[in-house]
Amino acid sequence: MKKSYCALGLLLSLSAPLATQAGQGNDNVTNRATTMTRQIASKVKLSEGQYVKVRKLNLQMLTAVAELKNQYASDPTTLDERMAEVQMHYEWDMAAILWPNQMTAYNQAKSTMTALSIH
Template sequence: MKNIFTPLVFALIVGSVQLAEAGSGDQNRTTDRATQMTKQLAQKTQLSEGQYVKVRQLNVRMLNEVQETKARLASDPAALDQKLAEMQAHYEWDLATILWPRQMAVYTQSKADLMAFSAR
């Protein structure tokens, strides 16, 4: 199961690396990235307006937590890996409370497709 989360966490980290290096524009970039992630999810899962707002808030919170965690645990890669995997699991748990079952199935399938593609 750890193998499932690790590629997703690294994808999230790679997407947020620029955010951590930015400076005072961090919050704007974080919200822009969260909006981009939410739009991508909305296209795949056909989110309602209420779901869109909740997922976007979840994405903003997740990206902020990733930035803080990377800064705090930069000197301990193993602990960082573990914490990011826990954060990804928590994110997916929260996402499952927002999405309907068929939407969650689409999200899960999209992850599987992404991992299959990145393994090639």
């Protein structure tokens, strides 16, 4: 479970620079999803179709995370459980979008980024 939190943290940290932007709400989530998708695309070399699907998936994940944070702000245990579910579904959907060699590159990029963020 700790690994899934690290992966979710990685995905959210990839878009952290946009979190300080002036825009709030849907525009901010959309910008963060686009930034995350671009960063993934630079590491994994997505086709146009994959880029569109990954961006949609990132948008869904970021929206779900924001909703969970609002809904379970006072219940950290439930929040952790729900975040783990979102992460599991995200990883499953990514595996369905990416080709095997891309999935390998994605996992390597994730583990490298996660290892750097732990220090």
